Amino acid sequence: MPEIELPITTERLILRRFEAEDLERFHAYQSLPETARYLFRNELSKTQSMEVLGRYANAKFMHEGDWACLAIERQDRPGLMGEIVLKWLEGTGQAELGWILHPEGRGQGIATEAAEAVMKLAFGQLNFHRIDAKLDALNTGSAGICKRLGMRLEATLVDNWHYKGQWATENIYAILDSEWRARQKGA
Template structure:
């Protein structure tokens, strides 16, 4: 895989490596039940947030199973707005994208802008063939974000996950490199 050059800048955002200064802001939104609703596991404890920020700060992207985990911040105002991740999946040129935003950053287009930057990274710089997103069917905000990215709904797995005391239906959205290139020109 080619080297990942950071930070990544978009029109309004800077995507950068996490650092220790992000811990309090990260914990502030990851400790909320509303943030944890569509993530595996309960709201994070401070110790869990500390472990995650440490893992994100020290990511390595060299082999299948590795993650790129980037802090999202506004270009004109430092401070953590959320994170966007790209996981290298088994199989030639496969990856999964995901995002989590602080409540104050939701509904402002930051998730779409940050995820689109990771699609660009995956397809243009890393040479990936296919990127997917997996989400709970009840997560309408993320489904809409996938639509805005030009991803297609590929699968609906009924009662695929059992978490938070109930069965959840998983939606799989995906986009191929060729589809992304065509869509990014329009």
């Protein structure tokens, strides 16, 4: 699989590698309980943010199981707005998509625009067959993003996840490369 060429630009965004200068804004949203609400982990300490940012900045996307975590920045306003993640699922020709935004970036279509760019990369240059997104069923904001991306709800797994002391229902949204290509032709 080819190396991902960065940055990726869209109408409003730049998707790029993380840099050391991103630490303060990265920690600003990663340390919030509201950011960690639908994640399998709690909010990050400053030290944990430094460790995670270092992994993201140095990650390679060359083999099954690898993650590409890209920083999201607006073209008209420098500064980290969030992250978009593509995970290469093992043995399948498939990938998983995810996103986290700084509170300042929520509700502006930024996650949708970044995800569309990553889907274009995944189905085009990287030649994946299927992309899914796995969400806590209570995460209605991310469910709305999935629907705007043309993803369909494929499965609801009741009380499938146990995290933060409670059971949660998992919704799986997905789109095939053929469905994505048909949407692009119709757009």
